[in-house]
Amino acid sequence: MSKRILKNDFLEIEYLTDSLHIVGLYCAGKPNLMADASSLPPIPTPYGDFHFHGGHRLWHSPEAMPRTYIPDKGELKLTDRTNGVTLESPTGPGTGIRKRIDVQLATDKPSATLTHTLTNDGLWPVELAPWAITQFRLGGTVILPMPVGNVDAAGLLPNRQFSVWPYTRINDPRLKLGDQFTLFQADALLPPFKIGYFNSHGWMAYWVDGILFRKTFEVHSGVSHPDNNSNAELYCNDKFVELESLAPLKILYPGASITHLETWDIFYGLDSLPKEIYELLSIP
Numbered sequence: 001m002s003k004r005i006l007k008n009d010f011l012e013i014e015y016l017t018d019s020l021h022i023v024g025l026y027c028a029g030k031p032n033l034m035a036d037a038s039s040l041p042p043i044p045t046p047y048g049d050f051h052f053h054g055g056h057r058l059w060h061s062p063e064a065m066p067r068t069y070i071p072d073k074g075e076l077k078l079t080d081r082t083n084g085v086t087l088e089s090p091t092g093p094g095t096g097i098r099k100r101i102d103v104q105l106a107t108d109k110p111s112a113t114l115t116h117t118l119t120n121d122g123l124w125p126v127e128l129a130p131w132a133i134t135q136f137r138l139g140g141t142v143i144l145p146m147p148v149g150n151v152d153a154a155g156l157l158p159n160r161q162f163s164v165w166p167y168t169r170i171n172d173p174r175l176k177l178g179d180q181f182t183l184f185q186a187d188a189l190l191p192p193f194k195i196g197y198f199n200s201h202g203w204m205a206y207w208v209d210g211i212l213f214r215k216t217f218e219v220h221s222g223v224s225h226p227d228n229n230s231n232a233e234l235y236c237n238d239k240f241v242e243l244e245s246l247a248p249l250k251i252l253y254p255g256a257s258i259t260h261l262e263t264w265d266i267f268y269g270l271d272s273l274p275k276e277i278y279e280l281l282s283i284p
Contacts, residue, residue, distance in 0.1 A: 001038075001053075004078075006085050006103060010110035011266065013103060016053065020072040020089040020099050023055035027110050028268040030209055035135040035240035045069050047093050054135050054240065058099045058116045060128040061226040061246055070094055083107060096122020097252075110266035119257040129226050130247045130260035134215065135240045140208025142184040142234055142241060145201040163196040163228040174236070184234060186241035193237075196230030196244075204232055204243045212267040217245040217260070224249045 002017040005024070014024025014032075025033045037054035044050075045066035059068055070092050079086040084104035091098045102115040116130050151157040164170070172193050176183040184193070186206075202219040205212060217231070225231050225248050233244040247260040 004085075006105060008083060008105045008107065011105060011112060013105070013112060014055075015085070015087060015103075017076055017078060018073065019051070019053060020076060020087055020101065021053040021055050021057050022101070022103070023053055025055070025213075025264075027266050028211060030211055030268070031137075033136055033208065033211060033213060035137045037135060037240055040239065043069050045071070047071060048073065052135075056101075056114075056132070056134045058101055058118075059131040059133060060095075060097060060118055061131040061249075062129075067095055072099070091121040095126070096120060096254075097126065097128070110268070112264045114262045114264065116260040116262070117257055118252065118259075120252045120254050123254055125251050125253045127249055127251050128258075129249045130258060131226075131244065132215075132217075132246075132260060132262050133242050133244045135242050136186070136206050136208065136213070138186045138188050138236075138239070138241060140186050140206050140241070142186060142236075142243065143205040143207065144182040144184070144197075144232070144234065145199065145203065146178065146180055146182055147198070147200050148180060161197060161228070163230050163233075165192075165194040167191045168193050168195065184236065184241075186236050188238040190238050192235065194233065194235040196227045196233035198225065198229050199232035204234075204245070206241070206243060207270065210268060210271050212270050214265045214267070215243060215245060216263045216265070218247075220248045 003014055006013045012026040015022045034055040037052035040052045042049035042051045047070045050069040050071050072089050074090040077088040086102045088100040098119040098121050100117040104113045116132050118130050147160040151159045174185045203214055203216040205214040231246050235242040250258055
C-alpha cells in the first residue's frame, strides 16, 4: 500500500496511490485525526473484497450491496498541482462510475477544499448522490447544528426530522439532543449508531485532543436527497466515527459528471468545548 503526503505550513494530508482514500490528517504536532481501519475484515463482493482503509472516501448514495462496496482499487491517476493534487480512480466495474477527488490546500491557514466528482462512463442513466465520508479516531465529540426557527409564519409546521437506522438505539448514552446543537460522544460502544437529517447550516464538526475539525458543504434546499432527505449523517461504532455529507440525488446520464464540494477547517489549542467554540463554528 503506497502513500504520499500533501502538506503546507499548517496541515499534512496523506493519501493512497492505489485506492481512492485519504488516510491521514495531521496538524499542530498531534497524532493522525483520522481513523485507521486497515485491521477490519474485508467485505466480500462479486467484484472482489472491499477494504476499509480508514480516513476519507467518496461513495455514491443510496447505499446498496454490492454496488456501494465495489472495491476502489487499481492504480490511481495522480495529478500534482500547486498546493494540491487530483486523485482519480479507474471506472468502477459494474457501476460504470468513475470517482475523483481534487484536494486544494489553503496557503495561509489550516484549511483544505475537496471537490468530489462522479462521472458516468456507463451506457445507461444512474440516479445517485455524491457521498463524502470522513472517518475519525474515537474519543472526541461530534457537533451537529440543528435547524432553528419557524417553517411557516404561524410556527405550525415541523422544522426538523431525523432518519434513524434499524441498529440505532434511540436511548444511546452517547447522544445528547439539544435545541441548537446535538452532541455525540464518540466512545467505543456497540451496537453502532447512525442518524441523518437535513442540515440547513451546511457544516458538521468533531472535537478531539484539543483540535476542532469542521467540514462545510453547500446546502441545496427544495430538492430530494437520499435517506429521507438527509444531507448530513453521523455514524459511530466501536472502531471509528464518521461525519458524512451528501449532495442531492440526480439522474446522471452517460458521459455526464456531478460534483460535491467540502471545505475542511482546523482549529487547535481548544482544550474544552465552551460557548465560544460554538460561536467560532457559526458561519455567516
